[in-house]
Amino acid sequence: MKQAYSIFTLVRNALSYHQDWQEAWRSPEPKREYDVLIIGGGGHGLATAYYLAKEHGITNVAVLEKGWLGGGNTGRNTTIVRSNYLWDESAHLYEHSLKLFEGLSQDLNYNVMFSQRGLMNLCHTEHDMQATRRRVYAIQMNGIDSEMLTREQVQEMVPILDCSPKARYPVLGASLQRRGGVARHDAVAWGLARKADERGVDIIQNCEVTGFDIVNGVVKGVQTTRGAIGAKKIGIVVAGHSGVMAGLAGFRLPVESHPLQALVSEPIKPILNTVVMSPQVHVYVSQSDKGELVLGAGIDAFTSYAQAGSPPVIENQLNALTDLYPCFSRLRMLRQWGGIVDTCPDASPIIGKTPVENLFINCGWGTGGFKATPGSGNVFAHTIARGEPHPLAVPFALERFTTGYLIDEHGAAGVAH
Amino acid sequence: MFVINCPYCGPRDEHEFGYGHEAHIARPTLEQQGTMSDAEWANYLFLRTNTKGVHFERWVHTKGCRRWFNVARHTVTHEILKVYKMGEPKPDISAENLPR
Numbered sequence: 001m002k003q004a005y006s007i008f009t010l011v012r013n014a015l016s017y018h019q020d021w022q023e024a025w026r027s028p029e030p031k032r033e034y035d036v037l038i039i040g041g042g043g044h045g046l047a048t049a050y051y052l053a054k055e056h057g058i059t060n061v062a063v064l065e066k067g068w069l070g071g072g073n074t075g076r077n078t079t080i081v082r083s084n085y086l087w088d089e090s091a092h093l094y095e096h097s098l099k100l101f102e103g104l105s106q107d108l109n110y111n112v113m114f115s116q117r118g119l120m121n122l123c124h125t126e127h128d129m130q131a132t133r134r135r136v137y138a139i140q141m142n143g144i145d146s147e148m149l150t151r152e153q154v155q156e157m158v159p160i161l162d163c164s165p166k167a168r169y170p171v172l173g174a175s176l177q178r179r180g181g182v183a184r185h186d187a188v189a190w191g192l193a194r195k196a197d198e199r200g201v202d203i204i205q206n207c208e209v210t211g212f213d214i215v216n217g218v219v220k221g222v223q224t225t226r227g228a229i230g231a232k233k234i235g236i237v238v239a240g241h242s243g244v245m246a247g248l249a250g251f252r253l254p255v256e257s258h259p260l261q262a263l264v265s266e267p268i269k270p271i272l273n274t275v276v277m278s279p280q281v282h283v284y285v286s287q288s289d290k291g292e293l294v295l296g297a298g299i300d301a302f303t304s305y306a307q308a309g310s311p312p313v314i315e316n317q318l319n320a321l322t323d324l325y326p327c328f329s330r331l332r333m334l335r336q337w338g339g340i341v342d343t344c345p346d347a348s349p350i351i352g353k354t355p356v357e358n359l360f361i362n363c364g365w366g367t368g369g370f371k372a373t374p375g376s377g378n379v380f381a382h383t384i385a386r387g388e389p390h391p392l393a394v395p396f397a398l399e400r401f402t403t404g405y406l407i408d409e410h411g412a413a414g415v416a417h
Numbered sequence: 418m419f420v421i422n423c424p425y426c427g428p429r430d431e432h433e434f435g436y437g438h439e440a441h442i443a444r445p446t447l448e449q450q451g452t453m454s455d456a457e458w459a460n461y462l463f464l465r466t467n468t469k470g471v472h473f474e475r476w477v478h479t480k481g482c483r484r485w486f487n488v489a490r491h492t493v494t495h496e497i498l499k500v501y502k503m504g505e506p507k508p509d510i511s512a513e514n515l516p517r
């Protein structure tokens with residue numbers, strides 16, 4: 001059993017100079033065979049393993065991670081969580097995840113610092129207003145909180161935003177999801193890892209999958225940098241490297257890998273207590289608990305596996321930032337980085353079976369999968385355990401690119417987040 | 418950031434160019450279109466090689482001559498290995514036989 005984290009354990013461990021904390025998870029040698037192997041130790045892979053153990057009683061599971069836990073997009077994103085998607089299929093899936101986020105700290109006994117500080121999408125033109133209104137109504141019809149704000153209401157919530165009529169990008173209004181917000185990305189990965197480990201899941205870092213053992217169209221195991229490992233079922237959850245994994249297993253995906261960049265400023269006193277996105281001007285910003293502004297925008301256009309993008313993207317984003325918030329113009333930026341995101345033609349994920357039997361895939365979350373971490377793992381665990389897609393995952397099968405039933409969320413996901 | 422050597426204008430900064438994604442995807446002929454299965458359409462429209470390594474792709478010099486051309490570029494190092502014109506065959510470059 002894991003020692004529960006609480007104020008009492010904190011005090012007790014303080015008395016022993018924090019020398020006696022239990023390890024958060026073991027680092028076992030891989031076994032020769034597992035019931036289920038999860039490839040990819042990001043949030044989605046860890047959540048899948050956690051829910052396999054918790055909800056389906058499947059505990060003979062290993063998560064194989066080529067680097068360190070959460071070192072992929074899970075530890076590189078700008079942590080925005082929301083469920084205000086246009087289409088019913090997405091709305092239900094992301095809302096499922098948002099609801100899990102609302103109970104996650106309790107469920108994991110780990111503070112994921114989920115802060116429902118609200119999330120605003122600015123409108124700069126009359127057309128923007130109409131499209132946003134339509135989206136807000138569609139979201140409300142799905143029973144998800146969403147509302148329109150007038151320019152005055154926006155100005156009241158975000159006084160530093162230039163809402164004057166002569167602004168370069170005038171603000172006409174915004175949509176607001178009050179239950180949206182941010183969470184601590186590392187904590188999500190670590191909390192899921194700790195609880196999955198507690199239920200018997202082996203978390204194996206520095207273990208890269210380099211090939212699949214496939215016999216007569218059925219997957220039997222993987223080759224890794226730490227030897228061959230057999231498995232009854234395997235789930236691929238590698239985000240930017242999905243195309244590479246599919247290639248090793250002999251099929252193709254409608255996915256392209258792109259750099260997505262983000263940056264943070266020097267820390268400043270509290271100045272912004274909500275998340276503000278501008279899909280048109282292409283920047284989004286929130287303030288972390290440490291006081292840094294966390295800034296993101298869109299992908300670099302070219303295909304890439306380098307976790308770095310090009311400066312023009314950053315330049316555009318900072319231009320947009322200083323146009324909208326003139327008071328940020330003298331702020332210095334501290335760090336800038338990139339992740340590789342797996343983008344789908346319809347900006348929606350792929351969850352389900354592959355052409356190889358017993359091999360499942362969960363990918364294509366692209367620029368916006370952090371918010372989906374618990375929900376994605378939850379429905380993917382169900383899909384792997386039952387061998388049939390979770391009802392919420394049915395529309396997200398790979399087959400939709402053959403049937404033409406795309407879930408086009410480009411409109412609702414105008415910028416990366 | 419990289420510099421792309423436009424075959425018509427010479428070396429220019431990346432931001433002058435637009436990206437046209439994977440090259441050498443042949444549009445089905447009218448005749449093929451009549452008999453193509455949904456899976457074949459999916460393959461043409463959506464499925465991509467998404468290579469980690471040498472990738473063959475199209476670029477357009479949007480803020481220059483506005484002409485299209487092909488590029489062989491390494492998707493990990495971003496090194497451009499070859500620029501060649503539309504219609505020319507895919508050059509024989511792979512991660513193993515990189516020209517040095």
Ligand SMILES: Cc1cc2nc3c(=O)[nH]c(=O)nc-3n(C[C@H](O)[C@H](O)[C@H](O)COP(=O)(O)OP(=O)(O)OC[C@H]3O[C@@H](n4cnc5c(N)ncnc54)[C@H](O)[C@@H]3O)c2cc1C
Pocket residue numbers: 039040041042043044045064065066067068069070071072073074075076077078079080081207208209210237238239240241260261262296337338339340341365366367368369370371372416417
């Ligand atoms: C800059 C940036 C900002 C973002 N902002 C947001 C945001 O605000 N809100 C939001 O919802 N989403 C955001 N996203 C997207 C979000 O980060 C991802 O969709 C999500 O984290 C994907 O989680 P994952 O677990 O699938 O992938 P990852 O965390 O990338 O995990 C995949 C793991 O697979 C491992 N792997 C790869 N190949 C192999 C192999 N061969 N063998 C073993 N392991 C392998 C990798 O090392 C990696 O750790 C952002 C992304 C980026 C890059």
Ligand SMILES: [Zn+2]
Pocket residue numbers: 423424425426427478481482483484
């Ligand atoms: Zn040119």
